[in-house]
Every structure is written in structure tokens, then in C-alpha cells.
Amino acid sequence: xxxxxxxxxxxxxxxxxxxxxxxxxxxxxxxxxxxxxxxxxxxxxxxxxxxxxxxxxxxxxxxxxxxxxxxxxxxxxxxxxxxxxxxxxxxxxxxxxxxxxxxxxxxxxxxxxxxxxxxxxxxxxxxxxxxxxxxxxxxxxxxxxxxxxxxxxxxxxxxxxxxxxxxxxxxxxxxxxxxxxxxxxxxxxxxxxxxxxxxxxxxxxxxxxxxxxxxxxxxxxxxxxxxxxxxxxxxxxxxxxxxxxxxxxxxxxxxxxxxxxxxxxxxxxxxxxxxxxxxxxxxxxxxxxxxxxxxxxxxxxxxxxxxxxxxxxxxxxxxxxxxxxxxxxxxxxxxxxxxxxxxxxxxxxxxxxxxxxxxxxxxxxxxxxxxxxxxxxxxxxxxxxxxxxxxxx
Numbered sequence: 001x002x003x004x005x006x007x008x009x010x011x012x013x014x015x016x017x018x019x020x021x022x023x024x025x026x027x028x029x030x031x032x033x034x035x036x037x038x039x040x041x042x043x044x045x046x047x048x049x050x051x052x053x054x055x056x057x058x059x060x061x062x063x064x065x066x067x068x069x070x071x072x073x074x075x076x077x078x079x080x081x082x083x084x085x086x087x088x089x090x091x092x093x094x095x096x097x098x099x100x101x102x103x104x105x106x107x108x109x110x111x112x113x114x115x116x117x118x119x120x121x122x123x124x125x126x127x128x129x130x131x132x133x134x135x136x137x138x139x140x141x142x143x144x145x146x147x148x149x150x151x152x153x154x155x156x157x158x159x160x161x162x163x164x165x166x167x168x169x170x171x172x173x174x175x176x177x178x179x180x181x182x183x184x185x186x187x188x189x190x191x192x193x194x195x196x197x198x199x200x201x202x203x204x205x206x207x208x209x210x211x212x213x214x215x216x217x218x219x220x221x222x223x224x225x226x227x228x229x230x231x232x233x234x235x236x237x238x239x240x241x242x243x244x245x246x247x248x249x250x251x252x253x254x255x256x257x258x259x260x261x262x263x264x265x266x267x268x269x270x271x272x273x274x275x276x277x278x279x280x281x282x283x284x285x286x287x288x289x290x291x292x293x294x295x296x297x298x299x300x301x302x303x304x305x306x307x308x309x310x311x312x313x314x315x316x317x318x319x320x321x322x323x324x325x326x327x328x329x330x331x332x333x334x335x336x337x338x339x340x341x342x343x344x345x346x347x348x349x350x351x352x353x354x355x356x357x358x359x360x361x362x363x364x365x366x367x368x369x370x371x372x373x374x375x376x377x378x379x380x381x382x383x384x385x386x387x388x389x390x391x392x393x
């Protein structure tokens with residue numbers, strides 16, 4: 001009996017990469033296909049996109065098909081037929097040396113206040129954009145009006161989020177504390193109200209479909225770890241192998257948001273997959289590592305292969321790594337886990353943060369009957385009585 005072989009599949013996508021529209025070719029490793037693509041001459045390998053790419057033209061797809069000298073299946077992604085908008089390159093900032101020195105001291109001030117690296121970077125970027133906007137105006141003369149004009153002229157046209165605007169106000173309030181000589185009145189600086197947007201949540205079936213469609217062992221292990229432990233993406237990237245205790249089925253998340261450590265349950269069903277992944281890839285320090293041994297993996301790579309997996313699983317929701325964390329919390333709540341335990345597992349400082357999952361949980365909502373269902377049920381219960389009464393006449 002002849003052994004059946006599966007036909008290799010090539011997924012073709014139109015993407016924006018290096019500020020150009022590219023044709024991206026994705027496929028499971030196949031030496032013959034790789035050599036055929038390299039022979040074309042104008043294809044390059046991208047570590048970020050995890051695939052081969054070339055400039056997208058009307059003839060690029062037909063040229064590729066003609067070059068592949070074996071039986072394969074070509075799948076054209078919907079993006080091939082869509083228009084890809086290139087990002088407008090950001091202009092370099094024009095800041096005087098005097099103001100640059102003030103910014104350096106501001107960063108030093110933030111680090112002295114023990115703000116996280118991420119917060120320091122965000123506040124520095126926002127304040128640097130603000131100082132670039134005011135041009136040559138002396139910092140001592142900065143006022144609340146300058147902040148308002150910056151928001152109106154920069155934030156609104158760029159369509160920046162409310163949360164980013166709140167971060168800007170926080171950065172400027174701290175700048176006032178650091179540089180009291182400026183004329184900004186921090187008391188009158190108000191943050192806009194937070195958006196009350198419910199998180200996107202995948203169903204349990206969608207999570208399983210997503211993992212099934214993630215063929216790469218390393219990618220599947222990463223997504224499974226995020227969902228099974230409810231990790232933030234930064235927590236996953238910083239997770240070291242020595243902090244995974246298989247015997248006690250525990251994960252120790254070190255120095256997470258708010259400089260807090262916490263323990264998380266290691267899913268029993270995830271252990272075989274994790275052992276298989278670690279045995280195959282042999283990471284040295286971190287649970288998931290980049291191309292350079294012992295170095296952290298990139299968040300961009302995770303977002304990229306997650307997006308690909310969602311398309312293969314035909315999930316149309318906008319899914320990010322944090323969506324898996326939202327799904328983890330919501331599914332725990334639907335399984336009857338107390339909100340206080342979920343707060344502890346997620347590492348939330350305030351119970352109000354965890355309370356948002358009560359709005360997306362189906363557990364209690366499914367017990368509510370629609371008035372239409374109740375009316376039809378009532379009518380159905382009355383029908384036998386009506387029929388018996390009609391038989392007597």
C-alpha cells in the first residue's frame with residue numbers, strides 16, 4: 001500500500017514591510033520550495049514576518065507560480081485584493097541641545113522615582129514630541145494653552161487614543177514637578193475620561209481552533225502558555241525557565257506590572273506540549289528565545305504569527321496576545337471561580353479592574369430568558385388546553 005503524501009501549501013499575502021508593499025510567502029519548511037524561491041533572485045527572508053517576501057507587482061504572483069517546480073497548493077489571502085496603506089514616515093524631531101539636556105534629566109528623574117522602563121520610555125516620547133511641537137519657545141513660558149494646542153494639532157489629526165492622551169497629561173504633570181520653572185498649572189490639567197470598552201473575548205471553541213491551526217510547535221507553545229496562564233505579553237517574554245516548577249505545577253511571574261511577583265497555576269494539559277517544545281528547541285534562559293541564544297523573543301513576532309493563526313482558524317475578531325489573557329479571565333469566571341482568586345491570578349492591584357470581566361461573562365447572561373422565548377413557551381403550554389377545549393364543541 002502506497003503512503004499518501006500531503007501537498008505543500010503556500011499562503012500568499014500582501015503586507016506592508018519596510019515601508020513598501022510586499023508579497024509575503026508563508027509555508028512549512030520545504031527545502032525544494034525554498035530553493036525554487038531563492039532561484040527567482042529578488043526574494044528575501046524576513047525574521048519578523050517569518051517568511052519570504054518581494055515587492056508586490058501585478059506579475060509577482062504569476063512569476064512565483066511559474067518558478068515553483070513541484071506540485072503545491074497556492075492560497076491567496078484576502079489581503080492580496082486589498083489596498084495596503086503605507087505609514088507616513090515620522091519626521092525627525094528638531095530639539096535644541098539645551099532642551100535635549102532637560103529631557104535627559106527628566107528621564108533620570110523618572111528613573112529615580114522608580115517608574116518602569118516602559119513608562120519612562122512612553123513619557124519621554126510624549127514629552128519629546130511636545131517640546132518638538134513648541135519649537136523655540138522657552139520652557140519657562142510653557143502654559144496650559146500650549147498643551148491644549150498640542151492635543152488639538154497633533155493628537156486629534158493622528159487619531160491617538162484617549163489612553164495615550166491620559167498618559168500625556170501624566171507625563172506633563174510629572175514634568176511640572178521636575179521643572180517647576182515652567183508656567184504650566186498642573187492642577188488645571190485634566191485627563192479625559194477613560195473609554196469604557198469591553199474587552200474582546202474568544203470562546204473556548206475558538207481558542208482550541210486557534211491552537212489547532214498553529215502548526216509551528218514553538219508558536220503553539222507560546223500561545224498556549226499565554227492563554228493557560230493568563231500572562232501579559234511582557235510577562236511571557238521575561239519568563240525564565242527556572243521560574244517554571246513542573247512538579248508543583250506553578251509558574252512564578254517575577255517583577256510584573258507594579259513591580260509585583262505572583263504565582264500562577266501551570267495547566268496540567270499544557271505540560272506535555274511544553275516538554276515537547278523545550279526538548280525540541282532547547283531554550284537556555286527564557287521560556288521563549290529569539291534567533292540569538294539566550295536573548296528574549298520579540299513581541300512583534302508573536303503578534304505576527306497570532307494574526308496568521310487567526311486567519312487560518314477563520315476567526316474574524318480583532319485578536320491580540322492580550323485577547324488570550326482576557327479570554328483566560330472570562331473563562332475562569334464562567335467556570336465559577338471567585339473574582340478574588342481571578343484578581344490574584346491576573347495580578348490586578350484593584351478589584352475594579354477585574355470586575356470588567358463580569359460584563360463579558362456568559363455564565364449569568366445565559367440564565368436570562370428573552371421575552372420572546374418566554375412568550376412562545378407560554379403560548380406552547382396553553383395550546384394543549386386550547387385544543388382540548390375545542391374538542392368539546
